[in-house]
Amino acid sequence: MVNCASPLVILSGSALFFSAGGYHHHLGTNTWAPGPSAADDEARLLEWEIVVPNDNDSSDAARGLRAAGFAADDTGNGVVTADPWGTRVRIVADPTRLRT
Numbered sequence: 001m002v003n004c005a006s007p008l009v010i011l012s013g014s015a016l017f018f019s020a021g022g023y024h025h026h027l028g029t030n031t032w033a034p035g036p037s038a039a040d041d042e043a044r045l046l047e048w049e050i051v052v053p054n055d056n057d058s059s060d061a062a063r064g065l066r067a068a069g070f071a072a073d074d075t076g077n078g079v080v081t082a083d084p085w086g087t088r089v090r091i092v093a094d095p096t097r098l099r100t
Helices: 055-067
Strands: 007-009 015-019 025-032 048-052 078-082 087-095
Touching: 048 055, 055 078, 055 087
Parallel strands: 048 087
Antiparallel strands: 007 015, 015 025, 078 087
């Protein structure tokens, strides 16, 4: 059984499902075996952002990341972390940017 209240659910070792507010998932991503990061002169994704409904959700995500051994730096309206390739991931609380 998967705890749907968790902000991050890992299934089958090849997919990550992010959720907020107890929904089963809002965003699903594939994961692959880590490889080398792109060189500075190569095309690459520099940053992506996840918008959550409120500060509690971003705080919960930060706690989960830290509990899993990842760095999560507070920014005032959320947190910043990085994936294994160094891509910045921002988790920000901004209910005005959410679709209903």
